[in-house]
Amino acid sequence: MFRRKVCKAFDLRYEQTRQHAIIMSANWFLWVNLLFSIVILVRYYFNPSVNLAIPAGHADFSHLPLFAVMVISAAVLYMLKYSPDRLSRNIWTMLRVTMLILSLNWCLVLFLLFASGGRPVIFALASILLLTGLIALYVDALAWFLFSVPLQAAIIITSLVFTSYITVVNVLAYIALALLVESARRMLNTWFVLAIHREQENNDLIQRLEIQANCDPLTGLANRRAFQVMLDKAVQRASFQQGDSTFSMLMLDVDKFKNYNDFYGHQAGDSCLIQVAESIENAVRANLDLVGRFGGEEFIVLLPQASATDAADIAKRIQSALSMRNIEHMASDVTNKVTVSIGIAEWSPGLTASQLVSRADSALYYAKHSGRNQYQMFYPANNPVKEQTVKQA
Numbered sequence: 001m002f003r004r005k006v007c008k009a010f011d012l013r014y015e016q017t018r019q020h021a022i023i024m025s026a027n028w029f030l031w032v033n034l035l036f037s038i039v040i041l042v043r044y045y046f047n048p049s050v051n052l053a054i055p056a057g058h059a060d061f062s063h064l065p066l067f068a069v070m071v072i073s074a075a076v077l078y079m080l081k082y083s084p085d086r087l088s089r090n091i092w093t094m095l096r097v098t099m100l101i102l103s104l105n106w107c108l109v110l111f112l113l114f115a116s117g118g119r120p121v122i123f124a125l126a127s128i129l130l131l132t133g134l135i136a137l138y139v140d141a142l143a144w145f146l147f148s149v150p151l152q153a154a155i156i157i158t159s160l161v162f163t164s165y166i167t168v169v170n171v172l173a174y175i176a177l178a179l180l181v182e183s184a185r186r187m188l189n190t191w192f193v194l195a196i197h198r199e200q201e202n203n204d205l206i207q208r209l210e211i212q213a214n215c216d217p218l219t220g221l222a223n224r225r226a227f228q229v230m231l232d233k234a235v236q237r238a239s240f241q242q243g244d245s246t247f248s249m250l251m252l253d254v255d256k257f258k259n260y261n262d263f264y265g266h267q268a269g270d271s272c273l274i275q276v277a278e279s280i281e282n283a284v285r286a287n288l289d290l291v292g293r294f295g296g297e298e299f300i301v302l303l304p305q306a307s308a309t310d311a312a313d314i315a316k317r318i319q320s321a322l323s324m325r326n327i328e329h330m331a332s333d334v335t336n337k338v339t340v341s342i343g344i345a346e347w348s349p350g351l352t353a354s355q356l357v358s359r360a361d362s363a364l365y366y367a368k369h370s371g372r373n374q375y376q377m378f379y380p381a382n383n384p385v386k387e388q389t390v391k392q393a
């Protein structure tokens with residue numbers, strides 16, 4: 001089951017990376033096609049003695065496919081640059097069709113050059129096209145075959161048409177070339193897959209380490225360190241924010257938990273802590289509040305955009321969520337169910353994170369000393385008022 005999930009994740013990553021790679025290298029390859037066709041078109045200006053002579057009469061025809069290569073390459077480059085969704089399936093299909101059309105045009109160029117006496121350079125020209133195509137398209141076997149197969153076929157057909165015979169050496173050379181490029185494509189693709197595997201493994205490892213560094217292993221909640229980071233950020237944000245920047249926090253402690261452990265055993269204690277954690281998580285506001293394990297049987301909740309009164313509502317919800325679980329605690333002198341005491345503190349300008357925590361802690365201390373199974377708010381004079389006490393039945 002787990003393996004299947006890993007494979008799925010790999011498949012997805014592989015497809016996405018392949019798509020990125022093919023777009024990136026197609027860009028490069030289209031530029032190569034564009035520049036290559038321009039160089040062949042203007043070759044006389046560079047070196048009039050170059051052996052790609054095209055006698056009059058043939059020249060126009062040979063220029064046509066070269067122009068076509070130029071125009072198609074430029075048009076597709078333009079589309080790739082300005083397409084709103086460069087990674088869509090349609091773009092991928094368009095690129096494959098483009099590779100076939102470019103290849104057919106190059107076949108025509110080779111054929112016409114061969115016919116006009118440029119024979120000695122045909123093999124070199126085809127080899128350069130095949131090698132650049134291989135570098136650009138090895139990640140997409142279909143695009144590569146659409147580009148390479150017509151070219152390789154063209155070399156053989158052209159030889160057959162323009163020479164009355166075809167030697168064994170020629171045939172062997174063609175076969176060797178075909179085998180060489182295919183084995184090179186497979187090798188490059190193997191490295192590509194391996195690189196994605198490594199990246200996937202590294203990502204998984206980073207994810208695991210992040211979870212280990214930030215999560216409490218028993219409850220899965222944020223650990224104290226992760227909570228502290230979020231709390232510091234909340235204080236920073238609130239300090240720089242104008243207007244309504246209030247936020248609050250809750251500090252919770254399971255009542256008479258030592259007795260619970262002694263009575264039911266440590267393992268049952270662990271399971272009780274997990275249930276308390278779940279109750280808290282279910283009672284807070286999803287995607288907004290952050291629940292953490294402060295240590296031992298103490299929990300902490302960060303409540304963004306919540307005043308002390310809002311926090312008291314959430315504290316009530318936590319108490320009733322826990323009460324509904326009905327976890328027996330026969331060793332408690334508070335009630336015969338597991339209960340929590342809660343301290344509430346609201347941030348006010350100038351307060352540091354540790355000052356806020358210590359306010360929540362002293363409100364919790366007050367709740368404990370007022371009989372447990374209740375919440376208490378902290379007041380600036382560190383004198384929580386008794387009217388704020390709400391006992392859970």
Ligand SMILES: Nc1nc2c(ncn2[C@@H]2O[C@H](COP(=O)(O)OP(=O)(O)OP(=O)(O)O)[C@@H](O)[C@H]2O)c(=O)[nH]1
Binds near residue numbers: 255261
């Ligand atoms: N099972 C279990 N117990 C834990 C864990 N962490 C801390 N404890 C226990 O939690 C208990 C905390 O006990 P105390 O701090 O004395 O508090 P209490 O018994 O809850 O009493 P009050 O808080 O005053 O109501 C200790 O017995 C710890 O061993 C844990 O991960 N699992």
